Amino acid sequence: MQPDVPRTTDHAAIGDVAGIEERTLLQKMLTSQPFWVTVALIVVCLGIGFYQPAFFTAQNIANITRNFAIFGIMALGMTCVIITAGIDLSVGSIMGLVAIVAGIYLTAEYSWYVSFALGMLAGLACGAVNGFLIAYVGLSPFVVTLGMMSIARSLAVVISGNQMLYQFGPDAPIVKAIGQAKFPPNVEGDMWPDWIPAFSSHFWVMVFMALIVGYVFKYKAWGKHLFAIGGNEQAARLTGVNVKLIKFQAYVFSAFCAAVSSLLILGYTGSAINALGQSYELRVIAATVIGGANLLGGYGTAYGAIIGAALLEVIRNALLMAGIDSNWQGAFVGIFIILAVFIGLQTEGGRSYIAQLRDTILPPRRKDR
Amino acid sequence: MSLLALDRITKSFGAIHALQGVDLEIQPGEAVGLMGDNGAGKSTLVKIIAGNFPPTSGHIAVEGREVVFDRPIDARAAGIEVVYQDLALANNLTAAENVFLGRELKKGWGPFRTLDKEAMIERSSELFAELKSETRPRDLVQKMSGGQRQAVAIARTRLSDPKLVLMDEPTAAISVRQVAEVLNLIKRLKATGHAVILISHRMPDVFEVCDRIAVLRRGTKVADKATRDTSPEEITGLITGAIHAA
Ligand SMILES: Nc1ncnc2c1ncn2[C@@H]1O[C@H](COP(=O)(O)OP(=O)(O)OP(=O)(O)O)[C@@H](O)[C@H]1O
Ligand SMILES: [Mg+2]
Numbered sequence: 038m039q040p041d042v043p044r045t046t047d048h049a050a051i052g053d054v055a056g057i058e059e060r061t062l063l064q065k066m067l068t069s070q071p072f073w074v075t076v077a078l079i080v081v082c083l084g085i086g087f088y089q090p091a092f093f094t095a096q097n098i099a100n101i102t103r104n105f106a107i108f109g110i111m112a113l114g115m116t117c118v119i120i121t122a123g124i125d126l127s128v129g130s131i132m133g134l135v136a137i138v139a140g141i142y143l144t145a146e147y148s149w150y151v152s153f154a155l156g157m158l159a160g161l162a163c164g165a166v167n168g169f170l171i172a173y174v175g176l177s178p179f180v181v182t183l184g185m186m187s188i189a190r191s192l193a194v195v196i197s198g199n200q201m202l203y204q205f206g207p208d209a210p211i212v213k214a215i216g217q218a219k220f221p222p223n224v225e226g227d228m229w230p231d232w233i234p235a236f237s238s239h240f241w242v243m244v245f246m247a248l249i250v251g252y253v254f255k256y257k258a259w260g261k262h263l264f265a266i267g268g269n270e271q272a273a274r275l276t277g278v279n280v281k282l283i284k285f286q287a288y289v290f291s292a293f294c295a296a297v298s299s300l301l302i303l304g305y306t307g308s309a310i311n312a313l314g315q316s317y318e319l320r321v322i323a324a325t326v327i328g329g330a331n332l333l334g335g336y337g338t339a340y341g342a343i344i345g346a347a348l349l350e351v352i353r354n355a356l357l358m359a360g361i362d363s364n365w366q367g368a369f370v371g372i373f374i375i376l377a378v379f380i381g382l383q384t385e386g387g388r389s390y391i392a393q394l395r396d397t398i399l400p401p402r403r404k405d406r
Numbered sequence: 407m408s409l410l411a412l413d414r415i416t417k418s419f420g421a422i423h424a425l426q427g428v429d430l431e432i433q434p435g436e437a438v439g440l441m442g443d444n445g446a447g448k449s450t451l452v453k454i455i456a457g458n459f460p461p462t463s464g465h466i467a468v469e470g471r472e473v474v475f476d477r478p479i480d481a482r483a484a485g486i487e488v489v490y491q492d493l494a495l496a497n498n499l500t501a502a503e504n505v506f507l508g509r510e511l512k513k514g515w516g517p518f519r520t521l522d523k524e525a526m527i528e529r530s531s532e533l534f535a536e537l538k539s540e541t542r543p544r545d546l547v548q549k550m551s552g553g554q555r556q557a558v559a560i561a562r563t564r565l566s567d568p569k570l571v572l573m574d575e576p577t578a579a580i581s582v583r584q585v586a587e588v589l590n591l592i593k594r595l596k597a598t599g600h601a602v603i604l605i606s607h608r609m610p611d612v613f614e615v616c617d618r619i620a621v622l623r624r625g626t627k628v629a630d631k632a633t634r635d636t637s638p639e640e641i642t643g644l645i646t647g648a649i650h651a652a
Contacts, residue, residue, distance in 0.1 A: 256520040258510045261499070265507055268496030275458065275494045276562070277479040277508035335498035 067398065070329030070377070071341035078348045085355045092358065099219070099234040103305075105324075105350035106239035107298035111317070112324040112342035113243075113250045114294030117287040119325055120267045122334025123178035125291045127167060127185035128321055132299035132314030133193040135160040139300060140309025141196060146206035149215075156303075157296045163189050164292025168285035182288075186318065193311040203308035216304020239301045243343065246294070251339035263287065267334030323370060324349050327377040349373070407470045409434045409601045410455070410486075410570055415464035417450050417625075424450040425461070426625040432570065437592055437602040439616035439633070443645055446622040448605045449491050452572050455603075456488040457481035468569075479508070485569035489576045491605075493559040495547045501554070502530040502543035505561045533561035538587045552579030560588065570601045577611055589615050609638045621645055621652075628652070 066072045085092045111128050118125045139156030143149065163185055170181045205212055218238035221229035254260040262283050265273040274280045295314070303309050328345030330337030349370060356366055408431040417425040424447045432438055442448050454461050457475030466473050468484050475481045481488075495504050506526045513522040530543040539557035547555060556579055563571050573592075577585045585608075592602050592615045606612050612619060613633060621629040621644040629636075629644045629652040636652070643649035 258512065258521060261503055261507070261510065261521065264498055265496040265503075268498035269494070272494035272496050272504075273507065275456075275478045275488075275490065277477075277482060335496070 071338055071344055074327060074329070074341070074344050074348055074377070078344060078351060081348070081351050081355060085351070085358060089358045092354075095223070095232055095234040097354075099236060101347075101350055101354055102234065102240040103237035104354075105346045106237065106243040107301060108317070108320055108324050108349065109243040109343040109346040110239075110246055110298045110301075111291075111294045111321040112328065112346050113246055113339055114291030115321050115325040116328070116330050116337040116339065116342045117250070117263060118178070118291045119322075119330045119332060120263050120334060120337045121284050121287050122267045122270070122332075123171065123284065123287065124182060124322070124332070125167065125288060126179065126182040126318050126322075127163060127189055128291060128295040129314035129317035130186045130189035130193070131160050131163045131292050131295040132302070132317060133311050134163065134189040134196075135296045135299040136303045136309040136313045137193040137197045137202065137311050139303055140202035140205070143205040143208065143212065143309075144202050147208075149208035149211045152208070152212075153300055156300060157293075160292045160296030160299070161289060164289040165285075167292065168288035171288060172281040172284035190311070190315075193313075197309070197311045199311065201308055201310050205307065209307065212304045213307050214304075216301055216306070237305075239298075239305070242297065242301065246297075247339045247343050250342075254339060259283065259286075264335060267331075267336070320349060320370075321346075323374045326374060329377075332378075345377075408432060408467070409436075409469060411467040411470075412451075412455070413465040413467070415451065415454060415461045415466070417447070417454060417459075418462045424625055425454075427464070428622070428625070428627050430620060430627065430630070432601045432603065434569070434601055435596050435599045436618065437596050437604060437616045439612035439619040440603055440605045440622065441607070441612060441619060441641060441645055442622035446645075447625045448622055449574055451622070452488065452490075452574050452603070452605065455481065455570075455572060456486060456490075482566070482568075485566075486572065487563035487566065487568040487570070488572045489556075489559045489563060489574060491574040491578075493555055495555055495558060497548040498546070500544050500546055501534075501541050501550070501558050502527045504547055504558050505530045505533065505543075505565070507562075509565060529565075530561060533564050536564070537561065537584070537591065539584060553581055553584055556580050557584070560591070568600065570603070571595060572603045572605075574605045575607070576604070577606060577608060585611065609641065612641075613638060623647060 082092070091097060115125055115128065135156040138159040139152045142152035142155050167182055167185050170176045171178050215238060219235040220238075220241060221227065221233055221235055223229060223231065223233070223235035254263070262273065262278045265278055266280055266283060270280060299313060302313060324346035325337070325342055326332065326345070327348055328338065328341030328343070330341060352369055352373065353366055356369060357363065410430075410432045412428060412430040415425055415428045416423070428447075428451060430438070430451075440448050440451070453459060455466065457478045457480045460474070460476075466475070473484055475484070496507065499507070502523075503526075511522040511525045511529070512519045513525070514520050527543040534541040534543070534557055537557050537560060539554060541550065541554040541557045547558060550558070556576060560573075560576055577588050580588070589611060592604060595602050596615075604612060604616060616633055618630065618632055619636060619641060620627055621641060623645065628650070629641075631652060640649060640652060644652055
């Protein structure tokens with residue numbers, strides 16, 4: 038593998054380099070962090086399933102997929118932000134604000150769609166402020182979103198009067214139906230066999246959004262520009278990419294994802310509390326990083342975001358089932374984050390440890406040319 | 407009428423006066439060599455012409471009309487393409503993605519307009535073949551040699567039909583064979599009525615393709631002569647300051 042600094046080389050050497058770069062699909066897969074996280078996920082699942090057959094019941098699978106879905110959704114937004122070499126610490130607080138704003142209007146007996154739209158608007162406004170200050174004013178993403186984390190939470194507390202909101206007026210059943218919907222429904226006598234988990238609306242929303250984000254990353258110019266900004270912001274600007282607008286949009290999208298998650302939880306619990314989402318930003322960032330996004334920018338996938346969120350939840354679930362004190366969760370989650378960053382770490386030659394591992398297992402093929 | 411006319415361009419970065427009143431004119435079909443020591447202000451001048459940042463004072467006219475470039479795409483819209491000294495490549499994208507960055511080819515309709523990857527890869531490999539470069543469109547730029555990276559940066563300028571191509575040390579990291587290809591490209595550009603500004607520290611390259619040579623020293627233009635009226639010795643003297651001006 039070549040160092041990424043430009044260097045003088047004659048023509049024959051270039052041919053050699055080109056030969057080394059031929060890689061099979063398998064080799065590519067072995068370097069991808071999401072692949073290894075998927076392997077880890079399967080191993081952990083089989084491990085738990087072996088000791089606790091209850092793990093693989095349709096009910097438990099439905100629960101787990103519902104639990105991590107909101108983190109998966111937010112990790113999609115976080116992935117967009119992290120690809121641009123940014124960070125969004127405000128997603129948890131935005132969840133709280135969105136829930137409270139929607140809850141206030143529901144309590145005032147507004148229809149569910151007006152309430153949801155206003156909650157969503159509050160979330161998007163937070164994202165727009167983040168995006169404006171970061172992209173157009175040029176402030177640091179860490180500082181701006183740290184500030185927003187504090188502001189949005191405080192607003193949520195003030196607006197709610199520090200009360201839990203749960204008397205949702207005439208549309209309360211619709212709100213609940215949205216948050217608690219399942220597919221397949223798994224009621225007596227339906228056409229679906231019982232072993233298929235009744236996946237939650239949270240899960241399906243996540244799948245839908247992941248497909249869209251994955252599509253945009255791969256097939257839309259917007260996605261390519263996002264990656265270009267993370268790879269070399271200056272180069273992106275020079276080649277005519279609208280860097281500021283795209284960064285702005287990334288933060289708005291992250292806030293959008295937080296708002297969607299918030300409204301799903303609001304529907305599921307049928308209540309709104311201003312503490313909703315507290316410290317979730319850390320779990321979302323953890324899921325994103327475990328899924329292979331690089332905090333330095335330029336790398337990340339939609340699949341990785343989802344699979345990272347899934348792994349975190351399964352580990353949590355495993356610890357619960359193993360009867361380990363829930364206070365230990367933080368330690369385990371922390372170890373996984375550091376481990377994930379470590380295996381994705383670039384060594385001096387521009388190679389990650391998994392790339393080295395791959396080259397040991399499957400040495401690169403030299404093509405004759 | 408000149409294709410490009412710079413009128414008393416100055417540029418200061420705080421206390422550093424990178425350019426101090428530079429005039430320069432280029433005609434269609436002409437290649438001008440811009441030479442000077444490290445830090446003389448060559449790249450700064452290129453970046454001003456390319457709309458990277460505005461001059462502190464002075465005017466730029468394209469085909470007789472005064473222009474103000476707020477952004478690099480404004481310069482591109484006016485028919486100016488640039489190969490930057492640092493190449494301006496995103497390491498995490500492929501060669502083809504870099505070539506088409508900011509002007510991707512698309513297919514389809516409405517919200518389903520998607521990147522036309524096949525067309526971009528095909529066009530990129532044509533451009534690399536034209537440059538006689540062994541660069542493969544699907545490879546990540548991160549893993550490329552200096553020469554391959556340079557080919558990517560040069561291929562970009564071939565996407566449109568620019569009036570003026572600015573090349574900031576395009577031959578700094580490439581093999582003898584590829585240098586010849588870049589020089590050939592410059593000759594072809596000239597023959598088809600394009601203008602080229604070539605920045606290079608390689609005296610033979612500049613003398614081979616340039617009609618005129620301008621020398622910058624500490625932000626001031628100290629010479630602007632037809633190539634046939636000067637010699638490498640004189641230019642060297644002008645660059646180092648051994649010859650005061652010509
Ligand atoms: N963005 C900037 N901020 C501050 N100073 C700058 C900036 N860009 C250039 N300079 C200064 O302006 C002067 C001219 O730099 P420039 O890059 O134009 O030189 P150059 O002639 O291209 O040199 P080289 O041959 O090394 O590429 C230098 O003193 C440099 O330090
Ligand atoms: Mg320079």
